[in-house]
Amino acid sequence: MKIKKPLKELKLSVPAQNSPISTFLTASGTFHDGDLLLNLKGLRLVSDENESLPSEGKEIDLQFSLEDLETIKVIGKGSGGVVQLVRHKWVGTLFALKVIQMNIQEEIRKQIVQELKINQASQCPNVVVCYHSFYHNGAxxxxxxxxxxxxLVDVIRQVKTILEPYLAVLCKQVLQGLVYLHHERHVIHRDIKPSNLLVNHRGEVKITDFGVSAMLANSMGQRDTFVGTYNYMAPERISGSTYDYKSDIWSLGMVILECAIGRFPYTKSEDQQSGPGFYELLQAIVGSPPPSAPPDQFSPEFCSFVSAWYGF
Structure with a gap:
């Protein structure tokens, strides 16, 4: 009988005490956190000398406001907020509007600020563009x-599986986005999963949702916090060990295999009901060999490629 290795103590964060609202909201209604200022007019980053920082090539249209947008429908809901499909009233352009109710819990607020800063600075065709951000009436x-x-969740639901040639195109784009985040922005995404990889009709695939991303300022580039979606976490993250950029590669490997076989790799059938429970899944990721591509269904090159993810 196989003896499973016990999980190390998980490093789980606990809710912090709420901060006074005056610590992040001015009397005029401007949300502030460090060098970030956000209000109804938009977002601004300021230096210690209170001078505006350049937005790295993103032009700010001063005529663009929330009043210029009309809601068409809700296209997504989650713990991070509501996402609406909206249209610019005057030019007809469609946008996705993510509305987050401000939470004065410090940990949640820091995640929102993190997402705002990464979105503001990102200049990569494989990262979803954030054109504007606003703060108004507590949101x-x-x-x-x-x-x-x-x-990708919607894509898999429609087509069931994605063929190898299309997976190659998909994978290349996500990797280009990760190279940008890792090497130019020094960011670990920490939550790479199908729902955070968005697709358009041109076949472009882009990374989104940086609420739990980690900025790495030290030369070793390692973290030891436990955040993200556990299904796609690398073993070192689940076991509470330090981790680095490679954890995103593990997660992408899981996503690619899921797209190929049409189900989450740790489930045993397509109905998604025969998978392990929470603790069994954590134990399997940490203590068992990683899932592999069935050699009778895929090319040797693809099988080798998937296996390489886990040993990266």
């Missing part, structure tokens, strides 16, 4: 480009 609104084919 932060982020205006994203509209990816009209939804996420």
């Amino acid at each position: 932060i609104s982020l205006v994203f480009e509209y990816m009209d084919r939804g996420s």
